[in-house]
Amino acid sequence: MIRRLVVITLLSALPAAPAYADARGDARQQVEFGIAVAQRGLWREAIFRWQRATELDPTYAQAFNNLAIAWEHEGDLQKAREAYEKALRLEPNNALIKQNFELFKEINERSGRKDGR
Amino acid sequence: MNAAGARTVVSFALVAALSGCSASYLEIPVETPIQPKLDIRPFSRVFVAGFATAGTDDVDSSLEAVRLLRSQLRNKGTLRVVDADAIALGDLVPRDDDPAAAGAAGTAPEAAQVELSDDAAFAPYEKIFSDREYWKKVGEELQQPLIVTGTISFRPQQRSGFVQRERETFDPLGRRIVQPERTYMERKGFVLRPSFIFIDGRTGEQLHTETFREEVLYNANQTTPPLSSFFELMDRLLPSFLNTLSAQKVRGSRTLLK
Numbered sequence: 307m308i309r310r311l312v313v314i315t316l317l318s319a320l321p322a323a324p325a326y327a328d329a330r331g332d333a334r335q336q337v338e339f340g341i342a343v344a345q346r347g348l349w350r351e352a353i354f355r356w357q358r359a360t361e362l363d364p365t366y367a368q369a370f371n372n373l374a375i376a377w378e379h380e381g382d383l384q385k386a387r388e389a390y391e392k393a394l395r396l397e398p399n400n401a402l403i404k405q406n407f408e409l410f411k412e413i414n415e416r417s418g419r420k421d422g423r
Numbered sequence: 424m425n426a427a428g429a430r431t432v433v434s435f436a437l438v439a440a441l442s443g444c445s446a447s448y449l450e451i452p453v454e455t456p457i458q459p460k461l462d463i464r465p466f467s468r469v470f471v472a473g474f475a476t477a478g479t480d481d482v483d484s485s486l487e488a489v490r491l492l493r494s495q496l497r498n499k500g501t502l503r504v505v506d507a508d509a510i511a512l513g514d515l516v517p518r519d520d521d522p523a524a525a526g527a528a529g530t531a532p533e534a535a536q537v538e539l540s541d542d543a544a545f546a547p548y549e550k551i552f553s554d555r556e557y558w559k560k561v562g563e564e565l566q567q568p569l570i571v572t573g574t575i576s577f578r579p580q581q582r583s584g585f586v587q588r589e590r591e592t593f594d595p596l597g598r599r600i601v602q603p604e605r606t607y608m609e610r611k612g613f614v615l616r617p618s619f620i621f622i623d624g625r626t627g628e629q630l631h632t633e634t635f636r637e638e639v640l641y642n643a644n645q646t647t648p649p650l651s652s653f654f655e656l657m658d659r660l661l662p663s664f665l666n667t668l669s670a671q672k673v674r675g676s677r678t679l680l681k
Contacts, residue, residue, distance in 0.1 A: 334681065341449060341679050368680035375677040381456035402448055402678045413455050413673050 333363035340372060349379050367396035371403045374410070383414055447681045454674050460667045461569075461621060461631050468568035469502040469668065470624065472561065473509035474617070477544035478578035481649040485509065488575055488617070491657055492664070500669050505565050512572070515557075516547045541576045541616060548574065552620050555627030562624025569668075570622040573632070577653055581611045582640060609643035615656035619664060633667055635660040 340355030353376045359369035374389035390407040397403060463469075471492045474485040489509045497504045551557065558570060590604040618634040637656040641647050665671065 337681055341681065344451060344679065345449075372679050375451070375453060375679060378455050378677070379453045381458065383455075400680075402680060406677045409675060409677065413457070413675070 329363045330366065333359040333366050333369060336362065337366070337369050337372060340376075344372075344376065349376050352376050353380070365396055367393045367400060367403065370396065371400075371406060375406060378410055378413070383410075386410060387414070449679045449681075450676050451679050452674065452676050454672045457666055457671050457673055459669050460633075463502060463569060463668055465623075465625070466502055466567075466569040468505050468566060469496055469500065470505040470507060470561075470565050470568040470570050471496070471509070472570050472572040473512055474573050474575045475512045475545055475548040477539065477541050477574070477576045479613075479649055482577055482653045484575040484577045484653065485512075487650070487653060488657065491654070491661075492571065495661055495665060496668070499665050502569065502668065505568050507565055510561070510572075512548060512551060515551050541574070544576070545574045552622075553629065557627065558622045558624065559627035562622075562627065565624065567624040569630075570624050571619055572622065573618045573620040575618075576614070576616040577649075577656075578614050579611065579649070580614050580638065580640070581609070581643075583607070583609045586610075610640040611643050612638060612640035612647075613649065613652040613656065614638040615653065615660075617657075617660070619667070621667070631667065633664065635663065 336355045336359035340352040340359070343349075343355065344352035353373065356369050356373040356376060359366055360373060363369070370389045370393035374386045374393060377383070377386035377389060387410070390403070390410060393403045394400070394407060471489050474488055476484040478484070486509070493504050493506070496502065552572065561570060562568065584607070585605045586608050588604050588606055589601050592600045592602065594600055615637045616635065618632060620629055621631040621633075622628065623630050637659050639652055639655060662671065
């Protein structure tokens with residue numbers, strides 16, 4: 307009985323404990339927080355979180371993808387392109403990043419503005 | 424391992440699995456603000472001056488385009504729209520310069536206009552569009568607005584060929600079957616090719632040119648008034664035209680990843 311109580315207590319404490327101790331784990335927490343605030347329309351805060359995630363783990367393609375989306379939403383198409391390109395360099399076969407980038411390029415072409423390239 | 428131990432291991436595995444199986448992606452709506460292609464900060468007014476036209480005489484392309492663009496700019500633009508009379512560009516072309524030898528677009532006989540290519544029909548207007556002194560004078564009279572002028576070609580077209588259609592049939596059990604089918608069709612419609620020129624009313628200098636091409640084809644036995652086709656095609660290019668002068672927001676969705 308005592309052993310079971312100890313196990314239950316340990317299990318209930320699991321979600322509160324840091325999921326990972328490594329850089330990817332910390333970066334992932336930033337990414338998830340960024341997603342939560344972006345859903346509430348707080349895109350500037352999301353950008354801060356996702357930038358932090360890319361600093362913590364510069365190989366985190368998903369963080370660069372999210373950052374690109376946020377820059378798109380803010381209208382900074384140059385920064386969005388750079389972030390998408392970085393994400394695709396890290397994960398060239400990620401279909402969701404590719405799809406986001408294709409949609410971005412459509413808008414970029416429609417805008418008719420040169421974004422430095 | 425006893426039963427209690429097994430239950431504990433199973434519950435631990437379940438919690439671990441549940442905590443790790445939340446979706447790794449999320450679709451989110453985004454609104455991308457697109458900046459205007461032209462820096463319109465120096466201007467407070469815009470004057471849609473009129474257009475050189477070529478093609479069918481069934482529609483007064485210049486008059487209709489002036490009306491439509493002014494109304495759109497009034498509703499969706501940030502500049503005040505000047506309501507002065509449109510300029511009859513045809514009157515400005517010297518007769519000697521006109522390859523139709525019968526006056527400018529809008530005054531030439533129909534046969535002459537149809538035979539001329541767009542390039543030939545609009546060639547005499549190039550001098551006018553690049554005449555800085557003329558546009559500077561127009562600008563001075565109208566409090567130095569941004570001036571919109573250019574050319575509009577609106578021509579009928581006929582095209583025949585194979586098109587793919589969906590053919591609906593029902594099998595003996597009454598189930599609907601849709602199959603692609605290639606059919607030879609005679610089609611007719613219109614091609615609209617406007618080229619908008621934006622001129623600085625303070626200096627007479629050309630700032631920007633935007634060219635479009637839109638076409639529509641109908642079944643040959645369908646009768647569609649040319650004016651209705653003209654508006655259908657203008658409707659398609661209006662967002663891009665407006666984006667030259669004012670910021671717009673493009674709605675879409677993207678996928679956030681964890």
